[in-house]
Amino acid sequence: MRSTTEIIAHRGASFDAPENTLAAIQLGWKQGADAVEIDVQFSKDGHVVVIHDDNTRKTAGVRKKVAAQTLAELKQLDAGSWKSPKFKGERIPTLAEALATIPKGKRMFVEIKCGPECIPSFAKDVRNSELKPNQIVPIGFSLETMTLLKRAMPDLDVCWIVEFKRALGGWSPSVSTLTEQVMKAGLDGLDVSGRGPVDADFTRQMRRAGQRLYIWTVDDPTRARELMDAGVDGITTNKPGWLRSQL
Numbered sequence: 001m002r003s004t005t006e007i008i009a010h011r012g013a014s015f016d017a018p019e020n021t022l023a024a025i026q027l028g029w030k031q032g033a034d035a036v037e038i039d040v041q042f043s044k045d046g047h048v049v050v051i052h053d054d055n056t057r058k059t060a061g062v063r064k065k066v067a068a069q070t071l072a073e074l075k076q077l078d079a080g081s082w083k084s085p086k087f088k089g090e091r092i093p094t095l096a097e098a099l100a101t102i103p104k105g106k107r108m109f110v111e112i113k114c115g116p117e118c119i120p121s122f123a124k125d126v127r128n129s130e131l132k133p134n135q136i137v138p139i140g141f142s143l144e145t146m147t148l149l150k151r152a153m154p155d156l157d158v159c160w161i162v163e164f165k166r167a168l169g170g171w172s173p174s175v176s177t178l179t180e181q182v183m184k185a186g187l188d189g190l191d192v193s194g195r196g197p198v199d200a201d202f203t204r205q206m207r208r209a210g211q212r213l214y215i216w217t218v219d220d221p222t223r224a225r226e227l228m229d230a231g232v233d234g235i236t237t238n239k240p241g242w243l244r245s246q247l
Contacts (some may be wrong), residue, residue: 005227007244008109009033010217010227011052011134012078015238020050020084021090025101035107035137035234037216040095040122041066042114048095048121049074054113057083060092067114095122096120099129099136109214109236111161112140115196118149121155133157139214145184146247161212164196173196179209182224187211194227194235203231221246 003137012024013085020038023126028036038051044067050072057063059224060077073096080090094221102108103173112118126136135154135237140146141161150158160182164171173195178190192198198215216236224235 001065005232006034006107006214007032008035008037008214008234008236009036009240010236013238013240015219015242018080018087018090018209020052020059020093021079021087022093022101023080023087023090024099024161025093025098028240029101029103029106029230032244033106033240035109036098036102037109037111037139037162037236038095038098039113041120041122042118043071043074044068045070046121048118048125050093050095051079052096052113056092087116095125096128099125099131102129102131102135103169105139107135109139112138112142112149113174114143114144115142119145119149119152122149126153126156129236130135137201143181143185148187150186158213159189159191159212160185160187161191161216163193175205179205179211181210182211187215189233191216191236194223198227198232199229200230208230 009028011019013027015107017024017027025036032033038050040048041051043049055065059079059082070079074092079092080087137157138149139159139161143160146158146160191214194215212233215232218235219237219239227235
């Protein structure tokens with residue numbers, strides 16, 4: 001295994017614990033992940049909270065938008081029982097609570113699921129954490145939001161999330177198109193789907209552009225080895241401990 005390729009726990013160790021909870025995050029660290037990836041939304045009263053969907057129905061059984069609930073209301077919800085009775089009582093964490101778990105030398109990838117309105121609160125939580133800039137990597141599908149966040153926090157590595165599409169002409173978008181867009185936006189790299197055209201040549205082109213390359217979400221050791229041999233910077237997985245043992 002390339003020593004420089006990070007193993008990143010997707011929503012924490014989400015195969016074994018309820019995604020985006022402190023239980024999953026802590027288990028990710030326990031399983032030896034180099035980094036943990038989480039998703040964040042924005043509450044009604046201006047708090048950045050750790051949850052993937054914009055609605056609490058899936059993980060907490062309450063069909064209501066996150067943005068329509070205060071932090072106090074969100075904290076009353078049970079975000080663990082859907083996974084297993086042993087996780088009953090797990091709560092939706094705040095970003096600040098998640099950042100506080102990061103051990104020395106480890107990192108957290110934070111997928112921004114909300115829009116630019118959450119950037120000031122996000123920046124405040126990051127500053128208050130007193131973590132080193134390289135320990136927090138904001139990522140997101142919205143190129144506009146990532147561009148604005150990079151301008152607000154230039155010391156952080158900010159990456160754009162991209163999913164590939166396959167047609168008769170091959171995969172799109174191309175690596176040249178992506179690197180051009182990332183450079184124009186002033187971002188630091190890409191976080192792309194493991195189901196796509198990433199190989200050694202793709203990685204070389206990213207390197208020539210001075211950009212980092214992370215991959216989501218890979219639970220197959222064979223594909224993980226291919227990506228590591230291609231030289232990617234990190235691989236996100238639901239099974240960080242298991243995948244590392246397989247590699």
